[in-house]
Amino acid sequence: MSTCVNERVFVDSPLKSKVALFNNFADRHIQGQSINPFSNGSRVGSLPRPSISKEEYGKPPKGSLSEIRSLKATIHVSREMLQLCQVIDQCGERLFSVEEKPSDPRKVISFGDLFAIYTAISDKVVGILLRARKYNLVDFEGECLFQRQDDHVPIILMKPIEDITKFLEERIQNAMKSLKECEEI
Numbered sequence: 001m002s003t004c005v006n007e008r009v010f011v012d013s014p015l016k017s018k019v020a021l022f023n024n025f026a027d028r029h030i031q032g033q034s035i036n037p038f039s040n041g042s043r044v045g046s047l048p049r050p051s052i053s054k055e056e057y058g059k060p061p062k063g064s065l066s067e068i069r070s071l072k073a074t075i076h077v078s079r080e081m082l083q084l085c086q087v088i089d090q091c092g093e094r095l096f097s098v099e100e101k102p103s104d105p106r107k108v109i110s111f112g113d114l115f116a117i118y119t120a121i122s123d124k125v126v127g128i129l130l131r132a133r134k135y136n137l138v139d140f141e142g143e144c145l146f147q148r149q150d151d152h153v154p155i156i157l158m159k160p161i162e163d164i165t166k167f168l169e170e171r172i173q174n175a176m177k178s179l180k181e182c183e184e185i
Contacts, residue, residue, distance in 0.1 A: 063182050071179040075172050080122060081132045082168040087118055088138065089161040105160040111140065112151025129155065137164050 033039040060066035091114070092107035118125045126145050132138045139156045157164075 068182050071175045074175040077131055078168045078172045080128045084118060084128050084132060085137055085157060085161060085164045088155060088157045091117055092157060095156060107157040108154045110151060111145050111153045111155055114155055115147055
């Protein structure tokens with residue numbers, strides 16, 4: 001540094017850069033809150049509050065990373081549900097004999113047997129069962145199943161495997177199509 005009195009040396013202090021960084025963050029936050037439909041704060045400028053339709057509610061913005069992650073998760077979970085239903089179809093027994101009800105396609109397997117078979121494939125047996133029940137692909141008693149405690153609970157495949165495969169493959173294809181569209185944006 002110079003010792004000359006007339007010469008001014010400007011040094012960017014660490015405090016000054018931190019204040020600028022904070023102000024930049026605060027400005028971005030205020031701008032984000034101005035378009036946030038759930039913000040109770042004051043509106044900046046004359047920006048209208050965005051309207052959200054029933055179809056868009058609870059879904060990530062189109063083309064966002066959240067939407068891409070959601071579509072990838074849909075594909076993954078649908079494949080796991082299909083695999084689980086195929087295991088039940090292959091290893092389960094008919095709910096009724098062909099003589100009793102020839103048109104009843106349902107198959108049944110105990111949770112303990114399914115757990116023993118499916119854990120070699122995936123460790124998410126209960127979660128996938130819950131998701132499959134949400135789509136009425138399987139049914140069982142209770143809210144959640146626990147290993148050993150609920151080994152006797154029957155898991156029922158509610159539809160023919162062909163119908164399940166068609167439904168889940170269509171779901172996977174739709175998600176893959178949407179994912180491709182997102183990645184092109």
